[in-house]
Amino acid sequence: MKIIHLILGKANPERMNGVNKVVHALATHQHRAGTDVAVWGITADLRDNYPAREFATRLFQARRNPFGLAAELRTALRQLAGAGPAVVHLHGAFIPAYFSVARWLTRLRIPYVLTPHGSYSPAALRKSRLLKLAYGYLIESYVLRQAARVHCLGESEVIGVRRLHPALLTALLPYGFEPPQPVVPATPAAPGRFRVGFCGRLDDHHKGLACLLAGFAAFARQVPAAELWVIGDGPDRARVAAWAATAPAGTVQLLGSRFGDEKIALLGQLDVFAHTSHYEGLPTAVLEAVALGVPCVVTEATNLGGYVRDFGCGEVLPTADPALLTAALHRLHTAWLAGASDLAPSCHQMIGTAFHWPKLLPAYQQLYHRALAA
Numbered sequence: 043m044k045i046i047h048l049i050l051g052k053a054n055p056e057r058m059n060g061v062n063k064v065v066h067a068l069a070t071h072q073h074r075a076g077t078d079v080a081v082w083g084i085t086a087d088l089r090d091n092y093p094a095r096e097f098a099t100r101l102f103q104a105r106r107n108p109f110g111l112a113a114e115l116r117t118a119l120r121q122l123a124g125a126g127p128a129v130v131h132l133h134g135a136f137i138p139a140y141f142s143v144a145r146w147l148t149r150l151r152i153p154y155v156l157t158p159h160g161s162y163s164p165a166a167l168r169k170s171r172l173l174k175l176a177y178g179y180l181i182e183s184y185v186l187r188q189a190a191r192v193h194c195l196g197e198s199e200v201i202g203v204r205r206l207h208p209a210l211l212t213a214l215l216p217y218g219f220e221p222p223q224p225v226v227p228a229t230p231a232a233p234g235r236f237r238v239g240f241c242g243r244l245d246d247h248h249k250g251l252a253c254l255l256a257g258f259a260a261f262a263r264q265v266p267a268a269e270l271w272v273i274g275d276g277p278d279r280a281r282v283a284a285w286a287a288t289a290p291a292g293t294v295q296l297l298g299s300r301f302g303d304e305k306i307a308l309l310g311q312l313d314v315f316a317h318t319s320h321y322e323g324l325p326t327a328v329l330e331a332v333a334l335g336v337p338c339v340v341t342e343a344t345n346l347g348g349y350v351r352d353f354g355c356g357e358v359l360p361t362a363d364p365a366l367l368t369a370a371l372h373r374l375h376t377a378w379l380a381g382a383s384d385l386a387p388s389c390h391q392m393i394g395t396a397f398h399w400p401k402l403l404p405a406y407q408q409l410y411h412r413a414l415a416a
Contacts, residue, residue, distance in 0.1 A: 044128040045072060045079045045410060050137060052083045052101065054092040056301045058243050058274060060326045061133055061159050064217050066095065071218060071399040072406070073097040082118070084139055108138035116146065123150040129190075129410045130154040135161035136182060144185045153190040153413040155213075160195070160323035162202035165343060186210055190413035195323040196345020211416070213409050216324055216345075218399030221333035221390075227307040236375055237269045239312040239336075241305065241327040244276030250318035250341065250362035251278060255285035255294070257318070257367030262293040265375055273308060275299045310334045314374050318362040319344050332356075333393045335386030339370045353392035355385045 047053070053065040065081060072079040073096050080098040088101045102115040122128050130147055132140055135158035147154050183206075186192065192212045194200045203212050231237065238258055246252050255270075262268040270289070272282060275298055286294035300308060309315070315331035315338040322344045329346075332338055338356040340346050347358040357370035395401075 046130045047081045049133045050084050052092050053081045063326050069097040075403050109142050111142050119146050129413045132156045141181045144188050148188045155191045155193050155413050156189040157193040163198040163321040164202050165321035190416040218402045219329040219397040222306045225303045225307040231311050235269050236267050237312045238314045238316050239271040241273040244278045244282050246278045250320050253318040253362040253364050257364035259289035260368040261371040262290045270294045273297045273300050312336045332389045335389045337385040349396050353388050355388040
């Protein structure tokens with residue numbers, strides 16, 4: 043059985059887009075396990091400007107018509123249909139090109155699995171709600187109905203999918219995570235500070251940044267040793283800077299986008315990682331921090347709340363609320379002052395147990411076999 047991961051972009055793990063990281067990691071570990079796997083990317087730039095990888099990659103030119111498919115992609119799909127059992131794994135949702143791909147796959151009788159990566163969670167569906175309702179009724183519903191399985195990364199997605207189409211077959215399965223190697227920072231930060239961090243796209247509707255900045259500002263007014271490191275960039279950078287200005291002077295640092303060892307060195311110096319998202323699939327930045335032994339504060343919408351509770355490696359907020367974040371930071375800070383804040387073993391256990399690729403890969407293979415049987 044051949045597995046094709048189809049994605050917008052190139053599955054470049056050095057981009058802020060979490061879908062790129064997830065697809066790269068999944069394909070890498072499937073290849074290492076002996077699976078016949080490849081990544082196909084629809085992109086405006088056909089250059090191979092990404093790090094060396096172990097799995098095969100094919101890039102296809104994006105068309106000006108968002109529903110259009112390159113002739114090379116249509117040919118590749120026809121060839122795939124005649125090359126033995128295969129499953130295509132689509133990553134993302136509300137993507138016009140996927141409607142055209144789904145029609146081709148259905149016509150060619152190639153089963154496909156769809157992973158929306160958080161796009162079907164209730165909070166995500168509220169953004170541009172009327173447009174999504176119209177698009178969903180006319181177009182997205184076809185992509186969903188023809189999918190052999192809708193792969194959900196968290197419970198919020200299962201709820202969202204059932205609201206869209208109660209009869210759809212879903213599979214709830216997280217992705218794995220390979221812990222990064224700790225990096226000694228070239229210039230270590232000054233000691234004695236209580237550092238809270240965030241890493242991700244600066245998009246308030248998605249990441250709950252207003253809550254993050256307001257909750258931290260209230261905390262920092264009572265804890266002068268507090269700092270907030272904001273790693274990332276995005277459309278709301280100016281708004282984040284304005285919100286940061288309401289915190290005590292010098293307590294918030296906007297560090298911009300960081301990648302690779304530089305990012306890991308920053309995450310490794312944190313005392314707490316905060317992620318107050320309104321919706322997610324599974325945020326890789328949280329897993330990166332937890333893998334480094336950094337406890338976290340997350341909302342239920344991250345789909346990580348159950349893991350954080352089960353393994354005792356941080357605080358879980360029912361919703362993105364500044365007052366709740368402030369209170370959670372105080373509890374973690376109190377433990378930090380008392381020297382009882384070493385949650386690193388619990389953090390490592392969470393990653394090594396719940397997100398261990400070798401344990402999860404058989405479940406992915408079962409998902410694909412069920413798709414073939416359907």
